[in-house]
Amino acid sequence: MYPPEHFMQKNTEQLHALINNFPLATIFMPCSNSQLNNICHVPMLFNSLENMFIAHVAKHNPLSKLDNKQVNLLFNSDNCYLSPSYADNQTLPSWLYASVLVTAKVHIIKDELKKDLVMRTLTSHFEKTFEPEWKIDEVPEQHRNTMYQHLSFIELTPIHWQGNFKLSQNKSAAIRNKIKQSLVDANKHSIAALF
Secondary structure (H helix, E strand, O other): OOHHHHHEEEHHHHHHHHHHHHEEEEEEEEEEOOOOOOEEEEEEEOOOOOEEEEEEEEEOOOOHHHHEEEEEEEEEEOEEEEOOOHOOOOOOEEEEEEEEEEEEEEEEEEOEEEEEHHHHHHHHHHOOOOOOOOOOOHOOOOHHHHHHEHHHHHHEEEEEEEEEEEEOOOOEEEEEHHHHHHHHHHOOOHHOOOO
């Protein structure tokens, strides 16, 4: 079985936390004229209370043509090389990473008020670290409505979650603690926080 059981993350809170910290999804979409996937990158916002992702894409994005279809969303954390020196030579060279794969059903939003709500929710969320925070109302309503005509607003309902956290879980607690401290010492705090 791959990934091995000890690398599979099933803790829902940790899966949601990774997505909230790294919201840029790589989206794998079926391609009708080949065995390959269309791929795009889209920032997503996940509402755990409603069990729903929201996003918007350009109208010409293939995702906007997949109403009621399933796609795969891949979210990746930061990643880094694991040097044996991080664990006093008790590991082989490896790579540390965490990812969440979500199979989700696409729903294209048609309601104009809901489109505006999605835009407001996304911008409010992603602007919260900016000072001053930009507000969608800074764009005149008529211009805003014209801009919305060039976008597709999307809800995605998760069907299946799979977490793959390769963070030396197959090592002893002492070795993992040493690796975590080495990561902190190397200023790789986002990876260390996953331990």
